[in-house]
Amino acid sequence: MRKILFVDHIFHRKTISSQFFLDLLRTRYEVEVLFVDPAEGLPPDFTAPADVQVAVLWQMDYLAPLFLAAGLPTVVVPMYDGSGQMPRTHWGISGEARFISFSFNLHESIRRAGCNSLLVKYFPEIPNEFVSDFSEMRGFLWQRAPQTGIHWRTINHMIGHQLASLHIHDAPDGLFIDQSAHSFIGGVHYPVTVSTWFENKADLLAAMHRCNVFIAPRPSEGIGMAFLEAMARGCCVIAHDLPTHNEYILNWVNGILFNKDNAGPFSISNAAEIGRSARETAVEGRRVWLERDCGRILDFIADAVRPNRTMAHFDRRKLDRLVNSYVRGYEHYVSFLKMHEDTVDDILGNTRQEEPKRISPKVYNRLLEFSAMDDRGAFSAMGLGPLIDDCVWTAAQTAMFNIPLEPSPPGAVLLLMDIMAPANAPHSLQTRLLINEEVVAQIQLSPDYGCIRLRCVIPTAARRGRALQLKIVTDCLVSVPSSTLRTGSTLRGIGIRAMGVFDLDHAPLKDIVELEAQAESVVADPTARRPFVMWCLNKGLQIDSPEAVARFDDGRHRRAMDNAPAINVVESARVQRVETAQRSTHRMDTIWRTRSSRVHPILGDVPYHALMDQILAERSDVASGLDIGSDQGLAAFVAWYYLVGVVEHHLEDYLHPEEVAWLHEDCPSGSEVAGQRLSRVLYCLWAMRSDLQHAFDLSRPEGPGALAAWAEIYGVQEYPHLANFISARHGTAALELA
Numbered sequence: 001m002r003k004i005l006f007v008d009h010i011f012h013r014k015t016i017s018s019q020f021f022l023d024l025l026r027t028r029y030e031v032e033v034l035f036v037d038p039a040e041g042l043p044p045d046f047t048a049p050a051d052v053q054v055a056v057l058w059q060m061d062y063l064a065p066l067f068l069a070a071g072l073p074t075v076v077v078p079m080y081d082g083s084g085q086m087p088r089t090h091w092g093i094s095g096e097a098r099f100i101s102f103s104f105n106l107h108e109s110i111r112r113a114g115c116n117s118l119l120v121k122y123f124p125e126i127p128n129e130f131v132s133d134f135s136e137m138r139g140f141l142w143q144r145a146p147q148t149g150i151h152w153r154t155i156n157h158m159i160g161h162q163l164a165s166l167h168i169h170d171a172p173d174g175l176f177i178d179q180s181a182h183s184f185i186g187g188v189h190y191p192v193t194v195s196t197w198f199e200n201k202a203d204l205l206a207a208m209h210r211c212n213v214f215i216a217p218r219p220s221e222g223i224g225m226a227f228l229e230a231m232a233r234g235c236c237v238i239a240h241d242l243p244t245h246n247e248y249i250l251n252w253v254n255g256i257l258f259n260k261d262n263a264g265p266f267s268i269s270n271a272a273e274i275g276r277s278a279r280e281t282a283v284e285g286r287r288v289w290l291e292r293d294c295g296r297i298l299d300f301i302a303d304a305v306r307p308n309r310t311m312a313h314f315d316r317r318k319l320d321r322l323v324n325s326y327v328r329g330y331e332h333y334v335s336f337l338k339m340h341e342d343t344v345d346d347i348l349g350n351t352r353q354e355e356p357k358r359i360s361p362k363v364y365n366r367l368l369e370f371s372a373m374d375d376r377g378a379f380s381a382m383g384l385g386p387l388i389d390d391c392v393w394t395a396a397q398t399a400m401f402n403i404p405l406e407p408s409p410p411g412a413v414l415l416l417m418d419i420m421a422p423a424n425a426p427h428s429l430q431t432r433l434l435i436n437e438e439v440v441a442q443i444q445l446s447p448d449y450g451c452i453r454l455r456c457v458i459p460t461a462a463r464r465g466r467a468l469q470l471k472i473v474t475d476c477l478v479s480v481p482s483s484t485l486r487t488g489s490t491l492r493g494i495g496i497r498a499m500g501v502f503d504l505d506h507a508p509l510k511d512i513v514e515l516e517a518q519a520e521s522v523v524a525d526p527t528a529r530r531p532f533v534m535w536c537l538n539k540g541l542q543i544d545s546p547e548a549v550a551r552f553d554d555g556r557h558r559r560a561m562d563n564a565p566a567i568n569v570v571e572s573a574r575v576q577r578v579e580t581a582q583r584s585t586h587r588m589d590t591i592w593r594t595r596s597s598r599v600h601p602i603l604g605d606v607p608y609h610a611l612m613d614q615i616l617a618e619r620s621d622v623a624s625g626l627d628i629g630s631d632q633g634l635a636a637f638v639a640w641y642y643l644v645g646v647v648e649h650h651l652e653d654y655l656h657p658e659e660v661a662w663l664h665e666d667c668p669s670g671s672e673v674a675g676q677r678l679s680r681v682l683y684c685l686w687a688m689r690s691d692l693q694h695a696f697d698l699s700r701p702e703g704p705g706a707l708a709a710w711a712e713i714y715g716v717q718e719y720p721h722l723a724n725f726i727s728a729r730h731g732t733a734a735l736e737l738a
Contacts, residue, residue, distance in 0.1 A: 003030040005052040010035040062326035064094035073304035079222025080106045080243045088113040096307040120293040123285035130234040131212045134272035136164035144217035149260040232282035236271035254278040329717040391495030401470040415456045418497040421445045422478045430475040592656040604668040635687035643719040663725045678704040681725040
């Protein structure tokens, strides 16, 4: 019998969430289990047992290069919630491994990176007892990640008016999650019971079994054991619209999907029918899992082969640096991959050469029509619905494309998109397009406009590696009649008819304009002609005429754009408002002038402006949880506003430089904590989080330094915006603590 080394996260020793996979492996293999604490990692002298033939890494994909370097056939089981946003390079450095994916979106990302991935779907055992009584709605919420916005206040806002009771299992993941801000405080018309951690899983299941409406606890999942078990019991499952939820749930058929960032009240009067469909889905899924997928997994592992390149080909120190960068958090890891090309090339076995002149015909220099199946396969995407009327329609308020740029062109690229609103949309749809998290267009899209074409020039400096991430965010979805769903209708957002990426060194913009002009000249209906208006970067360059095209293509503008720091605005002729950099500065100054000062014993003068008041008025959940009349409440609100509110309400462009500087500065000298330097933003974060107050005593000499270390290692993972406000000097303390 072959022997497997099963490498798992130490947290799963307690949750036993990987036990079903271990049981499967033991039906054919001898299994030795190794639990790893990412904070400690593998010992420098670690070697796999001599009698091990295969290494299987459960959610520990960052360790794959080490096991491949050791010469072991390696199978990796990554999870979407931990690795769904990883760049292509992350998968490429483990290209000789095999991957088992429980998420379609993750499977596509891995496959498009050139790796071997097996897609499977897990369903748990089907219990004999199932929910049959829906005479009243009894909800169950596990507050596992309340800091993401999925907590009892959100649920009360969406379905509270229909609940007869609610059980809150208040047991968040992680050491540094503040439970107090989201603890139940009453004020609802239905009875609420609260539990914390259960020592016995049977006690947790007993609490769940008393309910018939189950709210999935996190925005996304790797597999999603809790909500799958609820589906198997016939519960009406309500889940955030991200994988793996939306890969198991067909909205309003066997579950309900919502957007936590724009959640409003909705009816669950058909919960009984949804619960029955959920159980049918689980029964059929369990059959496929047992009869097909279990065997495929075991065979897939059996076919794993030894890597071609082993430790003799690598510098172990480089591998250790790669692994340590992952442990420090997503931003550190991605930055490491970008900045240490030599290490990545060493692992990949590459020798760095000049980029090839030939451009891949798969993506470049042609407009991909989504009516063709082959063309739809050129990009990986999520949040999309079926092909209808020659358009791929967004099926969620946020849809995302990952567009490969392989091989990476040396200069700027042009992105073209043909988009349209549903014909029956009752009003214009507010739509934002983001490229690599930068807002590049804000459009009022009306069905009266027909299909319009957006053009966006993306400079070299604005690209992230060899891919573009395009997000389409719509303010609402439109209900469209459907003959395929039991509910009789489906939700639809923006339609995408075509998309193209053009390398401007090989397909000059003026040539593209001439080709389009020829095509448009044969259109009989003038209103059907797609307008040509484009704004590029913060250079204010508007390309809407042959003269503007000539200015762009003479080389001077292109060189300036290639060195530009970021994308600014791209607008179509339908855009009603164009905001230049000058207007943005004026807007920031206007808001900043409304500020008043409040004296705080630690922070000194705290600037408080009108936009803070406006956000506080809109967010009753924040206002009710924070007493900003007190010193601690004021500091906590400052932390929430800049680290959470600014991100949730898309206010990054409203931040005045003096605001950023004020947060970055240390608390005034007269109010030093324990005689040490501590930035204002870290003190405010400490005031907001009761768990940090318990963990770090700022009255002790080592307290501020330890808090700064926590912020750099863990804080930036929970609050990515925090990285904009903390100094590099905190790194010394972080390294000492680590």
